Amino acid sequence: MYQVLRPSQSLWVPLRGCRYHVRQWGTPTPGTTPLVLAHGWMDVAASWQFMVDAFSESFVSQRPIIALDWRGYGLTETPATDSYWFPDYLADLDALLDTLYPGQSIDLVGHSMGGNVVMMYAGTRPERIRRLVNLEGFGMPATQTSQAPTRMAQWLDELKAQRAGSNDLKPYADAVGVAARLMKTNRRLSQDKAGWLAQHWASPGPDGQWRILGDSAHKVINPYIYHVDEALEMYRRISAPVLAVEAADDSLGQWWKGRYTLAQYHERLQAVPHLEKTVIQDAGHMLQHDQPETLARLIEKFCQ
Numbered sequence: 001m002y003q004v005l006r007p008s009q010s011l012w013v014p015l016r017g018c019r020y021h022v023r024q025w026g027t028p029t030p031g032t033t034p035l036v037l038a039h040g041w042m043d044v045a046a047s048w049q050f051m052v053d054a055f056s057e058s059f060v061s062q063r064p065i066i067a068l069d070w071r072g073y074g075l076t077e078t079p080a081t082d083s084y085w086f087p088d089y090l091a092d093l094d095a096l097l098d099t100l101y102p103g104q105s106i107d108l109v110g111h112s113m114g115g116n117v118v119m120m121y122a123g124t125r126p127e128r129i130r131r132l133v134n135l136e137g138f139g140m141p142a143t144q145t146s147q148a149p150t151r152m153a154q155w156l157d158e159l160k161a162q163r164a165g166s167n168d169l170k171p172y173a174d175a176v177g178v179a180a181r182l183m184k185t186n187r188r189l190s191q192d193k194a195g196w197l198a199q200h201w202a203s204p205g206p207d208g209q210w211r212i213l214g215d216s217a218h219k220v221i222n223p224y225i226y227h228v229d230e231a232l233e234m235y236r237r238i239s240a241p242v243l244a245v246e247a248a249d250d251s252l253g254q255w256w257k258g259r260y261t262l263a264q265y266h267e268r269l270q271a272v273p274h275l276e277k278t279v280i281q282d283a284g285h286m287l288q289h290d291q292p293e294t295l296a297r298l299i300e301k302f303c304q
Helices: 045-054 057-061 086-100 113-124 145-163 175-185 191-201 228-236 251-256 262-269 292-302
Strands: 008-015 018-025 035-038 065-068 106-111 129-135 202-204 210-212 242-247 275-280
Touching (some): 035 086, 035 113, 045 191, 065 086, 106 113, 175 191, 175 210, 228 262, 242 292, 251 262, 262 275, 275 292
Parallel strands (some): 035 106, 242 275
Antiparallel strands (some): 008 018, 018 065
8 A cells, every 4th residue: 555655634615605624734834825736527626645745755844735635526525416617617716725825825736627617717816826836737629619509408417317317436345446447548657546445435325335436427528618718818827937838648539539639729828818738648637646756856856
């Protein structure tokens, strides 16, 4: 089993009707800039542990480091809903910062879905962000207004399936099965890390079956189409320096099969006023698992 170098402490924060779970590492010096970590879709705050362990002691001792479980993930409360709305993530983040760091600027890191959230948030609240790191938060393929009726119908159909239990997540017999699932998804994830992460990514129910700590309603599609022009307006308003990090594996191309490409993503990034881009070699989408040391060094240097 992976041996944690820097154990986290759990904070419980009431936010917008949800009891939020937040992990905090270290004993920070008062008045220093917080580092806030936002995980991706069907992930949890504990996913950052390997990267946090790879930070230097001087970096950790100089700042608070926290990671939140988004609503309906990890140990954060699951709201009474049959689908999730992207703006709620921005509102939850805003409320969290107002609660923990009122009036203070932060360094913000987001992965995948979390990367999309932090890009939008930094364009909405530019004064709150000192440094921004986007880890494979690519956004979505462009859509046409003609797709709106079909998209809304798909949402209604998926809500019906959700009510019928068709979207329920697959259970696993034990933590070993969960770890095997994680390693199947990510071929670079080692046995010891998978075994540790499985204990935080899933939990046993009353029937003894292990289930992923993510509400199945997250699988329901958003009813509204994605407007690239709106995203670009958000990007243009980001005042903080932005570091956009990609994995060499091109997970975007693997997902969208030509419907949306890295070249199109890079074109969108041109709207960001102060941008650095970098690629991490020998890594897939889960950068913080595959190359935590390399990622930690990049973030340390960028957030000086």
